[in-house]
Amino acid sequence: MLFTSVLAGLFASAASAAQLQQVQYPSAPQSRATMWVYVPDNVVENPLVVAVHSCQSSAQAYFQNAKIPWHQGSDGKGYITLWPSSSTECWDVSSRQSLTRDGGGDSTAIGNMVKHAIETYKVDPERVFLTGGSSGGMMSNVLAATYPDIFKAVSLYSGVPAGCFVSSSGAAAQWNNTCSGGQSHASAEQWGDVVRAMYPDYDGPRPRMQIWHGSVDSTLSSNNYAETIKQWTNVFGLPEEPVEEIQNFPSPTT
Numbered sequence: 526m527l528f529t530s531v532l533a534g535l536f537a538s539a540a541s542a543a544q545l546q547q548v549q550y551p552s553a554p555q556s557r558a559t560m561w562v563y564v565p566d567n568v569v570e571n572p573l574v575v576a577v578h579s580c581q582s583s584a585q586a587y588f589q590n591a592k593i594p595w596h597q598g599s600d601g602k603g604y605i606t607l608w609p610s611s612s613t614e615c616w617d618v619s620s621r622q623s624l625t626r627d628g629g630g631d632s633t634a635i636g637n638m639v640k641h642a643i644e645t646y647k648v649d650p651e652r653v654f655l656t657g658g659s660s661g662g663m664m665s666n667v668l669a670a671t672y673p674d675i676f677k678a679v680s681l682y683s684g685v686p687a688g689c690f691v692s693s694s695g696a697a698a699q700w701n702n703t704c705s706g707g708q709s710h711a712s713a714e715q716w717g718d719v720v721r722a723m724y725p726d727y728d729g730p731r732p733r734m735q736i737w738h739g740s741v742d743s744t745l746s747s748n749n750y751a752e753t754i755k756q757w758t759n760v761f762g763l764p765e766e767p768v769e770e771i772q773n774f775p776s777p778t779t
């Protein structure tokens with residue numbers, strides 16, 4: 526019995542030898558974001574999952590958070606994960622630079638990180654996926670708008686529509702109470718125009734979008750869920766009316 530558990534312990538430590546590591550990348554003007562990559566011990570799959578942290582967090586904190594499943598996913602399924610780390614409290618989703626394709630700022634920085642990872646780790650460029658929560662969810666919408674050619678699919682939770690945090694003064698990484706409080710309303714066409722303006726004249730494929738938002742969120746009003754759906758259905762030319770509605774999904778837990 527003792528022998529078995531010692532062996533099990535040896536295998537457990539061998540299996541967790543891989544570590545989150547900082548990687549140099551071609552940075553972007555107006556951003557001091559850093560790039561962190563996790564290469565599991567046994568890479569058996571070639572997609573890349575990009576996980577964007579929330580406010581007051583970091584690549585390390587998000588990576589170590591047991592509720593964020595991408596570290597375990599990386600180990601279990603054998604794919605590489607990229608963890609951008611912000612140098613500001615929240616991601617810059619408010620400056621004109623960051624809300625523009627290759628405009629500089631954090632979105633351009635993350636776009637550069639992904640391109641660098643594709644070249645460095647022999648990732649399949651057709652299998653690059655993006656996820657993020659809260660500020661990372663906002664950034665996921667911005668990246669879907671500014672780098673639609675890079676991402677195959679995006680799954681985000683508790684974000685706001687791309688451009689909803691736009692700052693009237695152009696300031697970077699500025700909180701926007703109107704949007705966070707759920708008072709930024711626009712038509713589907715107007716929200717779609719916001720996305721199209723971030724990468725004008727782009728008419729290639731766009732990532733599939735999955736949007737999640739808790740209905741009792743007190744930091745980011747869930748009105749932003751409805752506004753985000755208006756935005757992307759317009760971009761995809763789909764009707765706003767749902768095909769199917771399921772109440773209380775996923776079912777509430779304790």
Ligand SMILES: *[C@@H]1O[C@H](CO)[C@@H](O)[C@H](O)[C@H]1NC(C)=O
Binds near residue numbers: 688693694702703704
């Ligand atoms: C907040 O965002 C809205 C759009 O959602 C914008 O009209 C407004 O100017 C922004 N507020 C500030 C203070 O920048």
